[in-house]
Amino acid sequence: MFIPRLIRQTSLVLTIVATNPMKSFTLATLCLLTFLTTELVAQSQPNPSVTEYPQPDSVEISHLLAKVSVGGFQSRKPLEVGLRSTLGTLSLKGSGQQKNVSFSFPVGAQVVAKGINVQESGRGELSWNFAWKPNTTYQLMLIVALSDTTDKKMLYSGYLFLPDENKWKLIGSCLLNGQRTTLKKPATFASGNDETDSVARFTEVWLRRTNRSWKNLLSTAMPAPVITFKDAYVDSDEQYKRETKQIENAVAESKSEKLTYKDGIYYAIMREGTGKQVSLTDSIVVFLNGYLFHNKALFMQQLDKPATYPLSKLIKGFQLGLPLCRVGSKIKLVIPSLYAYNIATNSSWFYPNSTLVFEVDLLDVKPATN
Numbered sequence: 001m002f003i004p005r006l007i008r009q010t011s012l013v014l015t016i017v018a019t020n021p022m023k024s025f026t027l028a029t030l031c032l033l034t035f036l037t038t039e040l041v042a043q044s045q046p047n048p049s050v051t052e053y054p055q056p057d058s059v060e061i062s063h064l065l066a067k068v069s070v071g072g073f074q075s076r077k078p079l080e081v082g083l084r085s086t087l088g089t090l091s092l093k094g095s096g097q098q099k100n101v102s103f104s105f106p107v108g109a110q111v112v113a114k115g116i117n118v119q120e121s122g123r124g125e126l127s128w129n130f131a132w133k134p135n136t137t138y139q140l141m142l143i144v145a146l147s148d149t150t151d152k153k154m155l156y157s158g159y160l161f162l163p164d165e166n167k168w169k170l171i172g173s174c175l176l177n178g179q180r181t182t183l184k185k186p187a188t189f190a191s192g193n194d195e196t197d198s199v200a201r202f203t204e205v206w207l208r209r210t211n212r213s214w215k216n217l218l219s220t221a222m223p224a225p226v227i228t229f230k231d232a233y234v235d236s237d238e239q240y241k242r243e244t245k246q247i248e249n250a251v252a253e254s255k256s257e258k259l260t261y262k263d264g265i266y267y268a269i270m271r272e273g274t275g276k277q278v279s280l281t282d283s284i285v286v287f288l289n290g291y292l293f294h295n296k297a298l299f300m301q302q303l304d305k306p307a308t309y310p311l312s313k314l315i316k317g318f319q320l321g322l323p324l325c326r327v328g329s330k331i332k333l334v335i336p337s338l339y340a341y342n343i344a345t346n347s348s349w350f351y352p353n354s355t356l357v358f359e360v361d362l363l364d365v366k367p368a369t370n
Helices: 021-035 238-252 316-324
Strands: 011-013 049-052 060-072 080-083 087-097 098-104 110-114 119-122 125-129 138-146 153-163 167-177 187-191 199-209 214-216 260-262 265-271 282-292 298-310 330-335 356-367
Touching: 060 080, 060 087, 080 125, 080 138, 087 138, 087 153, 098 167, 125 167, 187 199, 265 316, 298 356, 316 330, 316 356
Parallel strands: none
Antiparallel strands: 011 199, 049 187, 060 138, 060 199, 080 087, 080 187, 087 098, 098 125, 110 167, 119 125, 138 153, 153 167, 199 214, 260 265, 265 330, 282 298, 282 356, 330 356
């Protein structure tokens, strides 16, 4: 069942407890009454122990991150430990030998990306069967990204950091049309009963503001997290194989023009240039068109005024493709996500695991400035 917010201040160690049957009945009654007037935020097990963190109205949160470990988990009774906001939850779940990672989101949101072997387990939920280990610290992270315009849509994603692999795993990403909000009412929670004999320990809880600054919700004595997905996510090899197969199938079925493969990307020279050869140390002066490979949805267009970019600061796909050109060239780059934005949640216009297409009209090159 859905359980509204139950707020109880706890220490960093959240010990999971259970009430007696009469109290459970009373609590259930109160929860049902609260449900009628309280925003639905989580789908959890009974008797959650929740710590909510104060959030000034002026703070807009784009990221929530927590480090959590679970000790002493032996019971067959359900256990759930994780992060929560008004948009949903990201949690470690367990019951006996069955363990998974769950990402819940508002019903009606469109799932636009999933990690390898992640399944839709119900309305508003993605699940990944994963035998997480007791007494091992995992990182859970929720991210939202808004479009740069007034369009009412947003991207909402959940991630798990795997300490053994030292890499991130995308659980899933969903698109919410008609909404434009940041993460609100951040909380950590643990739920279960007295038979679980388990302890959930949150050693770090962070939020990241939309201005990119981090705030530690438990302590100010620790360095801010450094989050990078570049060449460091669990599914990168398998995801790359899937995307390159899609590209090659599209070419074979004449759904795309003939493309040349080089060093992990695909390209087609649309116009040969005769000017200076591009170097990785240059800044490029270009007109740009950017769209998604699978449906040609436009996410970027720079045609009214030339844009200048240091090539070394752009995505890997540009660094691989533009040195093939001379000034005056026009090139189409088809870039698998591994050489674009990987599993990052950057914009509601394109999603994690997106193969991107750029049509680049190379007008000039200049020495790059630091």
